Amino acid sequence: MDGxxxxxxxxxxxxxxRAEAQFLAACCDAARVRRGDDPGFTRPLAGGVATFAEAGSPFNKVAGLGFAGLPDSAQLDEVEAAFAEVQAPVQVELSQFAEPSIGAFLTARGYRLESYENVLGRRVGGGAFPGDVRPCRDDELETWLSVVAEASLVADEQGLPSNEHFPRELLVNALRDMDGVRRYLAERxxxxxxxxCFRVTDGIAQFAGAATRPAHRRRGVQxxxxxxRLAAAAEAGCDIAVVTTQPGSKSHQNAQRQGFDLLYARAILVKGTSATSSSGADSRQAS
Structure with missing residues (x-):
């Protein structure tokens, strides 16, 4: 089955x-616990979810939309008002498998296409755990957060650039708030x-938070x-693994070399002005 x-x-x-929406909701819950002042929200929307963690967070978006019909206009009005209240744009990540009429519905409401991202996946089978990778210990968490955030700030130039850019502090917060993930570090x-890191949701291993320090890139670290993570996902009983990358990026290439297939693309539709458009770091993957 592995092949x-x-x-x-x-x-x-x-x-x-659906797993992506659950992950986002869990991350926003963790952000509210960390902050203690309950600045965020999680709202259901047409089978998906609208989430806001804190100003400028990578978790401020609408995900999972389009598998339960068109959003109700009044419900979407409420979601847009909630984002406006916290002075944040509304970013919808729309799967190409979603209800086809949603794209026209959103653009008629003023949403504009800003970018795309790819979702890749593969079946989880056997595999050896590399000797130069190990689980992150609890006492190494702060180092892991710092290294991964700083490595993510130096985006790889291969492939299409991301529309999302975040300062170091927000990346550290987002990585810390990734609820229920299993973290790994590579040594060279x-x-x-x-x-x-990766998270298990309903048998899906959701790969995330990957970054390699610039001095060690192109050396097989990613x-x-x-x-x-594939070996760990098999041990955890997952049947598939998924990863999100920028189209044509080194992360995209590396994932395909490890047997990941391009499953579908997401269109990134935005209404309002992005607060993270010039702050300088890719929130997804750095090779």
Missing amino acids: ERLFCDTALAERIE DGEFAGGA TALLQA
């Missing part, structure tokens, strides 16, 4: 998008070369982190 190509139909896309020449 079998993964075909994505609407049912699988809905399963992945005795140094902390990179880190990554590949080792992918292999480690």
Whole structure:
């Protein structure tokens, strides 16, 4: 089964998008606990979720939309008003498997297409855990957060650029708030070369938070982190693993080399002015 190509139909896309929505909701809950002043919100929307963690957070978005019909206009009005109240744009990440009429519905309301991202996946089978990767210990958490955030600030130039850019403090917060993830670090020449994590949601291993320090890039670090998480995902009983990348990026290339197939793309539709458009770091992956 490990070598079998993964075909994505609407049912699988809905399963992945539902898991993404659950992950975002959990991260926003963790952000509210961390801050203690309850600045955020999590609102259901047409089978998906609208989330706001804190100003400028990568978790401020609408996800999972389009598998339960068109959003109710009044409900979407409330979501847009909630984002406006906290002076944040509304960013919808819309799967190409979503209800086809949603794109026209959103653009008629003033949403504009800003970017795309790819969702790749593969079946989880056996595999060896690389010797240069190990789980992050509890006493290493702050180092892991710092290294992964700082490595993410130096975006890889291969592929399409992301529309999302975040300062270091917000990246650290987001990485800390990734609820329920399993973190791993890679070592090379005795140094902390990179880190990554994954979360298990309904049998899906959701890969996230991967970054390699610039001095160690193009040395197989990200590949080792992918292999480690695949092995750990198999032990956790997951049947598929998914990762989100920028189209044509080094992360995209590395994932395909590890057997990940391109399942579908998400269109990034935004209403309002992005507060993170010039602050300088990719929130997804750095190779």
